[in-house]
Every structure is written in C-alpha cells, then in structure tokens.
Amino acid sequence: xxxxxxxxxxxxxxxxxxxxxxxxxxxxxxxxxxxxxxxxxxxxxxxxxxxxxxxxxxxxxxxxxxxxxxxxxxxxxxxxxxxxxxxxxxxxxxxxxxxxxxxxxxxxxxxxxxxxxxxxxxxxxxxxxxxxxxxxxxxxxxxxxxxxxxxxxxxxxxxxxxxxxxxxxxxxxxxxxxxxxxxxxxxxxxxxxxxxxxxxxxxxxxxxxxxxxxxxxxxxxxxxxxxxxxxxxxxxxxxxxxxxxxxxxxxxxxxxxxxxxxxxxxxxxxxxxxxxxxxxxxxxxxxxxxxxxxxxxxxxxxxxxxxxxxxxxxxxxxxxxxxxxxxxxxxxxxxxxxxxxxxxxxxxxxxxxxxxxxxxxxxxxxxxxxxxxxxxxxxxxxxxxxxxxxxxxxxxxxxxxxxxxxxxxxxxxxxxxxxxxxxxxxxxxxxxxxxxxxxxxxxxxxxxxxxxxxxxxxxxxxxxxxxxxxxxxxxxxxxxxxxxxxxxxxxxxxxxxxxxxxxxxxxxxxxxxxxxxxxxxxxxxxxx
Numbered sequence: 001x002x003x004x005x006x007x008x009x010x011x012x013x014x015x016x017x018x019x020x021x022x023x024x025x026x027x028x029x030x031x032x033x034x035x036x037x038x039x040x041x042x043x044x045x046x047x048x049x050x051x052x053x054x055x056x057x058x059x060x061x062x063x064x065x066x067x068x069x070x071x072x073x074x075x076x077x078x079x080x081x082x083x084x085x086x087x088x089x090x091x092x093x094x095x096x097x098x099x100x101x102x103x104x105x106x107x108x109x110x111x112x113x114x115x116x117x118x119x120x121x122x123x124x125x126x127x128x129x130x131x132x133x134x135x136x137x138x139x140x141x142x143x144x145x146x147x148x149x150x151x152x153x154x155x156x157x158x159x160x161x162x163x164x165x166x167x168x169x170x171x172x173x174x175x176x177x178x179x180x181x182x183x184x185x186x187x188x189x190x191x192x193x194x195x196x197x198x199x200x201x202x203x204x205x206x207x208x209x210x211x212x213x214x215x216x217x218x219x220x221x222x223x224x225x226x227x228x229x230x231x232x233x234x235x236x237x238x239x240x241x242x243x244x245x246x247x248x249x250x251x252x253x254x255x256x257x258x259x260x261x262x263x264x265x266x267x268x269x270x271x272x273x274x275x276x277x278x279x280x281x282x283x284x285x286x287x288x289x290x291x292x293x294x295x296x297x298x299x300x301x302x303x304x305x306x307x308x309x310x311x312x313x314x315x316x317x318x319x320x321x322x323x324x325x326x327x328x329x330x331x332x333x334x335x336x337x338x339x340x341x342x343x344x345x346x347x348x349x350x351x352x353x354x355x356x357x358x359x360x361x362x363x364x365x366x367x368x369x370x371x372x373x374x375x376x377x378x379x380x381x382x383x384x385x386x387x388x389x390x391x392x393x394x395x396x397x398x399x400x401x402x403x404x405x406x407x408x409x410x411x412x413x414x415x416x417x418x419x420x421x422x423x424x425x426x427x428x429x430x431x432x433x434x435x436x437x438x439x440x441x442x443x444x445x446x447x448x449x450x451x452x453x454x455x456x457x458x459x460x461x462x463x464x465x466x467x468x469x470x471x472x473x474x475x476x477x478x479x480x481x482x483x484x485x486x487x488x489x490x491x492x493x494x495x496x497x498x499x500x501x502x503x504x505x506x507x508x509x510x511x512x513x514x515x516x517x518x519x520x521x522x523x524x525x526x527x528x
Contacts, residue, residue, distance in 0.1 A: 384452050
C-alpha cells in the first residue's frame with residue numbers, strides 16, 4: 001500500500017486524469033474529494049492516528065470496482081464531487097484531448113515531466129498537447145519566467161500574473177496564480193484588491209491597462225514614470241521582467257478563452273456536489289466520454305459545409321500565381337495596409353455584448369471600462385508601427401536578452417515555433433504548404449495593432465480570412481472574455497480541433513509579440 005498525502009494526492013489526480021488509459025471521471029472526482037476532506041478522515045483513536053491508504057495501481061482498476069469504492073465512501077458520509085464540464089475544454093471533445101498522450105509518446109513524456117516539476121498538469125497543457133513541440137517550448141519559457149533566477153521575487157511574479165489575467169476577467173488564470181502566490185509566501189492581504197498591494201505594483205496598473213488594450217498609446221513617459229518613482233521605482237531589469245509577464249498572461253488569457261479551457265475539478269467552478277440524474281445516463285458513460293449530446297449536431301453541421309477547404313486551397317494557389325506574375329508597388333502595398341487596418345477596426349467582437357465582471361477578478365485592476373472596444377467606437381486612428389524601423393529580431397530580442405539573460409532566446413524560440421509549426425496538412429488534405437495562410441493570420445493580428453510589414457501584400461488577407469474567422473480573431477485577441485463556442489465552431493468548420501488549437505497558438509504568440517514591440521520600443525526610446 002502507498003500512503004498519499006493530501007497535496008500529493010491532488011497532484012496525482014491531475015496526472016491520472018491526463019495519462020490513464022482507462023480514464024474514469026467518477027474515480028477522479030473521488031480522489032479529489034478525498035484530497036479536500038483528507039484531514040476530516042484522519043481520526044485519533046487511543047492516541048494512534050489512522051490514515052487512509054491507496055494501492056498505487058488502484059486508479060487503473062475497473063469501472064465497477066471504482067463505483068463500488070465510491071459507494072463505500074458515500075456510506076462513510078463523504079460527499080463525492082463530480083466535474084461540471086466534460087473535460088479540459090468546453091469546445092473540444094474530451095476524448096480527442098486524452099487521445100493525444102496515447103498516440104504521441106513525446107506528448108506523454110512532456111506531460112510526465114511537467115507533472116514531476118510542478119506537481120500538477122493543468123488543462124491548458126492538456127489542450128496544448130495537440131502540438132508537443134510547441135508545448136515543450138511554452139513550458140520551458142513559462143518555468144523560467146516564474147521559477148528561475150530573475151530580477152523579480154517569486155510572489156511579485158505571480159501577483160503580476162494575477163493582474164494581467166484579471167484585465168481580461170480570466171478567472172481560470174487568476175485562481176491558478178492566487179494559489180501559487182500564497183504557496184510562495186505572498187501576503188494574503190494583497191489579494192483583497194490592488195489597493196492592498198505595494199505602491200510599486202499599483203504603479204504597474206497603468207502599464208497593464210494600456211498593454212492589454214491599446215499598446216500603441218504607450219510612450220517613454222509611461223516608462224519614465226515607473227523608473228523614476230523614488231522609493232517605489234522599478235529597475236530596468238525588473239521592468240523588462242514585468243513587461244514579459246504582463247504580455248505573457250494577456251496572451252495566455254486569449255488562448256484560455258479561445259480554447260474554452262475549463263477549471264480543473266479541484267478548482268473553484270470546476271466541480272459540483274449535486275448528484276447525477278439517473279434519467280440522464282449511467283455514470284460509466286461519463287468515463288467513456290458518451291455524455292456529450294452535441295456530437296450528432298456537430299456531424300450534421302460538418303456535412304452541410306462542403307468544399308470550404310478546397311476553396312481556401314484554390315485561393316492560396318491563385319495568390320501564389322499572382323505573386324509570380326506581378327508585384328504590387330510600395331505605394332499600393334501601403335494603401336492596402338491602411339485599408340485592411342481600417343476594416344479591422346470595423347469588425348465587431350462577439351456581437352459587442354457587455355460582459356458582467358466578477359468582483360473577485362476586477363478587484364485586481366483599475367478602470368474596468370477601459371478597453372479596445374471604446375477605442376474603436378470613437379473612430380480614433382491607430383498609428384502605423386513599421387517593423388522595418390523597430391522589429392523583434394533586430395531590436396527587441398537583444399534588449400530583452402541584455403536586461404533579462406536567456407529570456408530573449410526563449411521567447412524567440414517560442415515565437416518561431418508557433419509561426420513555423422506545420423504538418424503540411426489542411427483538414428483531410430496532405431502535402432499542403434500552409435506558409436501563406438499562417439503568415440496571413442499572423443500579419444492580420446499585427447495589422448489590428450497598427451504594425452506593418454513593408455514586404456507583405458495585405459490584399460491577401462481578405463482572400464484567405466473570411467468574416468467569421470476575422471470576428472473570431474479579433475474577439476480572441478482584443479476581447480477574449482467574449483469568445484463563445486458558437487464563434488469557435490463558426491470558422492473552418494471542416495478543420496480538425498488540433499488545427500484550430502494551432503490557430504489559437506498563432507493568435508496568442510502574435511498578440512504577445514505585438515504588445516512586446518510597443519513596450520520595448522518605449523523602453524528603448526527612454527534609454528536613448
């Protein structure tokens with residue numbers, strides 16, 4: 001028998017959930033609940049403590065045995081929770097996500113390493129597992145930002161993560177880092193609201209707000225205000241670390257909403273104690289992934305969309321032929337950029353619905369009414385940022401690496417991984433060069449932020465990205481908290497979920513780089 005402590009048991013549940021060949025959510029629910037009530041089940045009798053013990057391979061037993069154990073514990077008065085959602089994502093069938101570790105040994109190895117290093121395997125990692133090469137780079141970068149030697153203390157890092165995620169009302173990431181903040185010795189009083197945090201962190205609120213919603217408004221005056229705040233001032237190295245963390249979690253909030261990430265069962269909002277209705281389905285159906293009633297509807301929808309992929313491939317072919325035949329002048333290229341930038345501002349985000357903000361999240365930032373929506377509605381002009389004047393490769397990379405060693409290299413590898421990642425497939429078609437499509441997605445996001453590449457023909461974007469896709473991109477990048485399952489399903493309906501996750505990785509990294517470019521340019525202006 002193997003005795004498992006409360007903390008280790010919680011972590012073990014994550015691991016089993018992701019890697020077990022016969023995943024049973026009923027059993028996972030049981031283990032998590034045991035974790036939460038472990039101390040209540042440890043009783044003293046005649047001065048001797050009696051502990052619960054678990055066989056190491058018990059989680060891999062039959063569903064029948066698991067249900068029997070559940071019933072026995074219910075007889076003891078233990079309330080058994082069950083997950084509120086059907087897996088790590090509201091948008092992607094659970095069975096497809098869990099299948100990744102079975103068919104890809106590299107993904108399973110990365111999951112194991114992440115579990116060993118962090119003591120948990122979060123749902124973001126499980127969904128990113130569709131693309132193990134990228135996940136490995138992402139986890140390596142995030143681990144360095146949060147755990148390795150750097151200018152900022154550990155509790156400052158997690159608090160900045162809370163501030164950044166809260167800006168988009170991403171309660172998933174906020175709760176994750178609230179727990180991490182407390183585990184590394186953070187002051188619980190800071191969690192009562194931003195006004196309870198040190199003045200130094202409060203001063204970062206303005207930078208957080210501008211970077212998240214209108215990074216083009218950032219100037220060297222904002223940087224100077226932080227670096228010359230007397231006893232509450234930031235050093236350049238600290239500020240670089242903070243900027244990278246802010247942009248990392250702004251963009252990760254986009255990915256979280258864009259993939260419909262759900263809370264883990266032990267987290268707030270991840271479980272319920274209400275029993276299943278017997279009229280719905282057998283508990284074994286939950287374990288087998290048969291509880292999703294939308295599969296038939298999704299299949300019907302996919303049959304209704306015919307030729308979508310072929311049309312897109314034909315457009316790519318025609319655009320390539322046009323490139324070979326003639327090249328637009330620089331004046332025409334500039335005109336097409338300005339036209340696309342203006343049109344991108346007119347694309348509505350998620351029907352422009354108002355989001356009800358949670359007090360638990362909004363207390364971690366100021367001025368909740370500030371956003372991209374207000375900017376676009378007023379018809380203000382986004383200034384053009386020419387990459388030829390300031391680029392990540394020629395300027396930003398070296399600045400980050402100089403002030404925060406090795407991070408520039410890690411970020412560059414992650415950007416390149418997302419941008420260049422390809423399996424040469426499009427839905428059911430193989431041996432397809434997707435370079436043109438990936439570049440159009442990346443450049444469209446930068447275009448929304450006013451960033452222009454002089455050598456790119458922005459006329460290609462309207463040929464490759466339809467309106468429903470543009471609405472999804474703009475919502476996920478600018479107002480991710482408004483992303484809905486309907487929006488996720490409305491674009492690229494014939495494509496695989498793994499391909500849509502790849503799109504979300506592109507959106508996340510393009511957004512992060514856009515924010516970084518504005519922040520690093522402002523820092524460079526201050527330094528010179």
